[in-house]
Amino acid sequence: MFRLTAGHRPSIALATGLTLAASALGLAQPLIAKHVVDSSARGEVLWPFLLLLSGLFAAEAAAGAIGRFLLDRMGEGVVRMVRHGLVSRLLRLEMREMDRHRRGDLVSRVTADTTLLRDVVSQALVDLLTGCLVSAGALLLMLWLDPLLLLLVVATVALAAAVVATLLKGMRVASEQMQTSVGAVAAELERALGALPVVRVYRAEERExxxxxERVDSAYRSGVRTAKLAAVMSSAVELAVQGSFLLVLVVGGMRVGSGGADSLGDLVAFLLYASYLVMPLSSVFRAIGLIQRGTGAYLRIDEVLALPEEPAEQPGDRAPGTRRPPAPALEVSDLHFAYVPGRPVLRGAAFTVPHxxxxxxVGRSGAGKSTxxxxxxRLYDPDDGTIHFDGSPATPLNRRQCRAGIALVDQNTHVLEGTLRENITYAALDATDDDILRVVRLTRLDHVVRRLPGGLDGRLGDHGGTLSAGERQRVALARALLARPRLLLLDEHTSHLDAVNEAALTRALSDVSRECAVLVIAHRLSTVRHADRIVVLxxxxxxxxxxxxxxxxxxxAYRELATTHVLHSGGPGNGER
Incomplete structure (x- = not known):
């Protein structure tokens, strides 16, 4: 918690000061009340004391309100900082780590877990500090007024503290389980909604x-367990509050009646200080419970922040593209790679791609083409072997330099929520309208522009839901072509296109291949026949x-691919990791 609040300590100090000032003003009020009661009994003038009491009350309220606002603003600032850090980390995670975690659970850590953390930072920490200080002040004043009554109050509070201490660990564990279950709910829901057409066609709504x-029920059980522990803790604190007041009222009243206490005013002051002791202590107990719940959320956040990300970008020797022929645009030499140790996907792939x-x-499913x-x-690094861009090995170059000359259209043809223009210009934000219209014509997206309300500025919906599979594929192609890469990677780029659009795109790629290197994963004979070189995996x-x-x-091997219809004349292509 101390580390989290690193950039906000001046605000915390000011808010704590205001809260303590408000508490000090509150601590002065029982003394004024004592004088009011005693002066009333003696028939003295009361209005100066009442006016002072009202002023102290108003000043306390103002200082407390300003302090609370500063704390809430600070809490939002901490959550913003944590969320920025989480988002930055998630977008830079090593792909192997991303493969090991569920997307929905990671999103939950950015949203639900950080919200719980905000309450801890903005409330619990200062409540813990100010509650302890105010209670200490109240104890000293109560000791001055009546040591015997103080002993009764301390005994009652100590009993409640013992109950709370036994519940803290269980509350932290239950809270962590609840946050984990909430993350699992988000992950399962993201899985089902991402494949909603499949779920409905196969009538799996009830199953999903x-x-x-089941995840919701698990979160419910953990939440109920947390609520049970919180209820016991709250009851213990309430009993301490009520028991202290009753003991002080009964014993103190009997002593006033028998002449064992100084005055009725002393009893009133002591009762007020008892409230200033017990109520801050109750806030301390609640703060400790909240910190235990927040610890579960913070542990989940810290897990993500500890995951390895792609290496920090260091200046490379030079950017690819500065050395031209005879070095090829891409050279793959004896490449070995496994997603899981002991289960290799690549076992020595080697080929070159000219400028x-x-x-x-080409190759069967699982041959390693998409890998x-x-x-x-540079989504992954090879276990062995080398990749050269324009004659330079990839390893000394940083990943941004390697990717600067690459455009990729993968099997999933990712279309982002936003407008058609935003999707096409994703890799070339400064593209002119003429450049955009050029790739729109090349990829035959003209009719999509005419159909969308707003044309190029029409929204495509989540994952491009307003487009067909073939249209999404052409949007991804337009985005890649607009980037004017030196190396264009196409993972079965015509799998969702009809014969007319495929023929038009093949002619367009023929023109593009005169300007840059094009490497395509192919499952169609029409693509293979037009290739300048074919690599068989x-x-x-x-x-x-x-x-x-x-x-x-x-x-x-190639004849077998062609004769067994692994390479085919039409229809969707096969894909593998």
Missing amino acids: AHRIG HGLVAL LFALIA EDGRTVACGRHDELLAKSP
């Missing part, structure tokens, strides 16, 4: 609702390279 409901022309990667793309895009190894006719003549 039951699956998510101009179209190279096709090669992920390594070329089998079990993570490169087994043949050449043109279509050459490979048919000399490569049994």
Whole structure:
């Protein structure tokens, strides 16, 4: 908590000072009340004391309100800082780490967990500090007024403190379990909503609702456990408050009646100080409970902040693209890689891509084609082997330099929520309208522009929900082409296109391949026939390279792909990691 509030300590100090000032003003009020009671009994003038009491009350309220506002603002500031840190960390996580975690649970840590943390920072910490200080002041004044009554109050409060202490660990564990269950609910719901057409077509609504409901029930049970512990704690505190007052009232009243206490005013003052002792202590107990609940949330946040992210960008020797032929645009040498140790996906892939022309990667599902793309895009680093861009090894270059000359269209054809223009210009924010219209024509998105309300500025919905699969694919292609990359990676870019659009796009890529290197994962013979070079992958190894006719003549592996319809003339392509 101390580390979290690093940038906000002046605000905390000011808010704490105001809260303590308000408490000091409150501590003065019982003494004034004592004088009012005693003066009334003697028939003296009361209005100066009443006026002073009203002023102290108003000043206390004002100081407390300002202090509370500063604390709430500080709490929001801390949450903003934590959320910025979490978002930054999540967007830079190593892909292996992202593969190990569920997206919905990670989102829950940015939203639900940080909200709980805000309450801890803005309330619990200062309540803990000011409550202890105010209670200490009240104890000293009560000791001065009546040590015997103070002993009764302390005994009652100590009993409540013992009960609270036994509940704290259980509350922290239950709270952490509840936050984990809430994260699981978000993850399961994100899973189901992301595949909603599949859920409905296969009539799995009840099954998915039951699956998510189990997580909801788990969160409910943890929440009830937390509520049970909080209820016992709250009851213990309330009993301490009421018991202290009753004891002081009964014993103190009997002593006043028998002449054992100084005066009725002393009893009134002591009762008021008892409230200034017990109420701050009750806030201390609640603050401790809130901190225990917040600890569970903070542990989940800290787990994310401790996950490894992509290495910090260091200045590379030089950006790719400064050395031209004879070095190829891309050279892959003896590449080995496994997502899980002991289960290799690539076992020595090797090929080159020239600065101009179209190279096709072919192979059965699971041969490692999409994995090669992920390594070329530096989403992962190879276990062994090297990747060279324009003759420079990728490792000394930082990832941003490697990616600066690359555009990627993967199997998922990601379309972001926003407008068509925002999606197309995602990698080229300074693109002109002429450049945008050029790629719109190349990818045959003209009719989409005409159909959308607002044209280029029409919104596409979440995940491009207003578009067909083929239109989403063409939006992703337009985005890649607008970036004018030196190396264009296309993962079965025509899988959702009809014959007319495929033919038009093939002609467009023929023009693009004269300006940059194009590497495409292909499952269609129409794509392969037009390729300048074909690379055949089998079990993570490169087994043949050449043109279509050459490979048919000399490569049994390629002939098998062509004759067993792994390479086909139409329909959607296969995909693998």
